[in-house]
Amino acid sequence: MTNPMSPQVAVCVLNEGNEVSLQMWKIYKVLPDADASSEGLIRVIDETGEDYLFPEEYFAPIDLPSEVQRSFERAIRKRRRAAAETSSAIRPTRLLKHSKRRA
Numbered sequence: 001m002t003n004p005m006s007p008q009v010a011v012c013v014l015n016e017g018n019e020v021s022l023q024m025w026k027i028y029k030v031l032p033d034a035d036a037s038s039e040g041l042i043r044v045i046d047e048t049g050e051d052y053l054f055p056e057e058y059f060a061p062i063d064l065p066s067e068v069q070r071s072f073e074r075a076i077r078k079r080r081r082a083a084a085e086t087s088s089a090i091r092p093t094r095l096l097k098h099s100k101r102r103a
Helices: 034-038 066-090
Strands: 009-012 027-031 041-045 051-055 059-062
Touching: 027 059, 027 066, 034 041, 041 066
Parallel strands: none
Antiparallel strands: 009 027, 009 059, 027 041, 041 051
């Protein structure tokens, strides 16, 4: 998935070693990350609304019909807002999780 036009969504086709984190055949939101892509990784948003890196071969890019894409994007934004609110309620300030990000 190292093409210049990064997919917006991808389906999980392999989850070996990440069975708890990734559900087979589930559609995930892909976030652009050139550094990760150059290393053969893809950044996706999981069920918690957080983004994580996984090997690109675990995902297949897909195109959604525009109506489905809009609904999917709304659901992702809602999930991320809920995750941020939960995170803010737990910590006084939201800190970046350095373990997720590559320099």
